[in-house]
Amino acid sequence: MVSGLDDVVAAETTLSDVDGVAGKLVIRGRPLAGIAGHLDFESVVTLLLEDLVPGLPQGEALRAALGKARLDVFSRIAPMMDQLARLDIYDAVRAGIAVLPDGIAPDDTLRLIAAPAVLTPLMLRLAAGQRPIEPDAARRHAADCLAMLGRHGEDERLACALDTYLGTVCDHGLNASTFAARVVASTRAGLTSSVLAGLGALKGPLHGGAPGPVIAMLDAIAAEGDARVWLEREVAQGGRLMGFGHRIYRTRDPRADALKAAVRQLGVSPQAAERLAFAEKIEQTALSVLRAAKPNRVLETNVEFYTALLLEAVGFPPEAFTCVFAMGRIVGWIAHALEQQRTGRLIRPQSRYIGPICAEAG
Ligand code: ACO
Numbered sequence: 001m002v003s004g005l006d007d008v009v010a011a012e013t014t015l016s017d018v019d020g021v022a023g024k025l026v027i028r029g030r031p032l033a034g035i036a037g038h039l040d041f042e043s044v045v046t047l048l049l050e051d052l053v054p055g056l057p058q059g060e061a062l063r064a065a066l067g068k069a070r071l072d073v074f075s076r077i078a079p080m081m082d083q084l085a086r087l088d089i090y091d092a093v094r095a096g097i098a099v100l101p102d103g104i105a106p107d108d109t110l111r112l113i114a115a116p117a118v119l120t121p122l123m124l125r126l127a128a129g130q131r132p133i134e135p136d137a138a139r140r141h142a143a144d145c146l147a148m149l150g151r152h153g154e155d156e157r158l159a160c161a162l163d164t165y166l167g168t169v170c171d172h173g174l175n176a177s178t179f180a181a182r183v184v185a186s187t188r189a190g191l192t193s194s195v196l197a198g199l200g201a202l203k204g205p206l207h208g209g210a211p212g213p214v215i216a217m218l219d220a221i222a223a224e225g226d227a228r229v230w231l232e233r234e235v236a237q238g239g240r241l242m243g244f245g246h247r248i249y250r251t252r253d254p255r256a257d258a259l260k261a262a263v264r265q266l267g268v269s270p271q272a273a274e275r276l277a278f279a280e281k282i283e284q285t286a287l288s289v290l291r292a293a294k295p296n297r298v299l300e301t302n303v304e305f306y307t308a309l310l311l312e313a314v315g316f317p318p319e320a321f322t323c324v325f326a327m328g329r330i331v332g333w334i335a336h337a338l339e340q341q342r343t344g345r346l347i348r349p350q351s352r353y354i355g356p357i358c359a360e361a362g
Contacts, residue, residue, distance in 0.1 A: 011340065016028070027170065035167045035168070037265075048332065048335040049331065053106050069113065073115045074122070092119065109334055113330055113334065116327040118135060133150060140159065142159045143156070157265075161313070162324075164258070165311065170329065177198040182337060186341075186344055205242065211305075215308050218279060245290075251298065264276065275312070287301070
């Protein structure tokens with residue numbers, strides 16, 4: 001059975017390792033627990049890219065260079081923001097990234113990394129009829145993204161929670177979007193082309209499109225009143241419970257716990273605490289429903305369930321969740337694309353033809 005490339009090893013990498021049996025994620029040799037809540041976004045960029053991007057600035061210089069890249073993206077997008085604002089947010093972010101130069105130089109890399117953190121708050125504000133807020137190059141990347149959303153001056157804990165999220169999702173083996181990015185990079189196309197491939201794959205609800213629907217699921221269950229009835233009906237009708245199940249993990253996704261801890265630590269309002277308590281109850285009921293309905297398949301909580309809770313608490317609306325995912329994963333896509341170009345060959349698998357053969361004429 002070749003349909004989902006299960007167990008096929010398609011690349012060798014020094015970037016990250018997913019142990020689906022033990023439920024462990026290692027990024028650049030460090031366990032996730034040493035990254036989530038410990039490294040800010042700039043440090044994650046260094047961790048993944050320092051040996052792949054020649055001359056990548058370090059420390060304060062990287063913060064300044066990334067800030068400059070955010071300003072560069074903002075000025076390139078400004079003339080077209082009204083047209084972009086007519087699109088759905090994810091499509092607008094993708095279209096904004098598509099106009100960036102398709103190179104592989106260090107400047108191209110930083111501009112691409114900056115792009116979703118500029119475009120996401122910009123498009124959200126325009127959709128809400130608010131005036132855009134320009135980046136401030138002096139701020140930390142995560143804090144500036146929230147400032148562009150209009151949340152400057154609020155609790156620094158929000159920016160730290162966003163850093164935790166971005167570090168948690170920065171890379172994850174050969175997931176669908178990273179594979180797509182590596183395939184494009186293997187043709188020697190530029191980084192914008194690779195990132196656009198990653199963005200396309202990330203959008204779907206089986207991958208990075210899941211966290212928005214997690215909120216819809218929680219709200220629908222709250223409206224129905226009886227969680228078990230709602231969840232059993234959903235599974236019986238062939239629906240998938242968003243935020244559960246994984247191709248690789250045969251146990252709990254370690255990122256779920258990293259994010260759950262971050263939401264708990266955040267505890268910014270009584271409503272957020274109430275939301276978390278409700279979600280924890282739903283999680284337990286969902287796991288019990290899934291165990292009963294699919295006894296032959298281990299279905300556990302994945303990263304997206306607590307992503308939804310964390311991003312909601314930080315202040316993003318559900319329609320922007322996948323864009324915020326891209327804000328973190330873009331570093332992984334770029335690292336994989338550069339690694340592929342340095343060490344890999346053109347990725348060109350084969351297909352088995354199973355269609356008809358017409359008789360030859362004459
Ligand atoms: N809810 C209900 N049933 C499920 C779920 C789920 N979340 N996930 C898998 N199943 C069931 C399938 O219906 C199937 O049942 P069947 O054998 O009776 O037909 C069985 O489990 C195996 O499913 P597959 O599709 O083979 O599993 P696969 O490895 O392809 O799926 C995936 C992985 C796509 C993540 C799946 O678990 C899913 O759809 N989850 C919900 C969406 C989601 O949370 N996506 C985010 C994943 S994390 C990430 O990408 C960042």
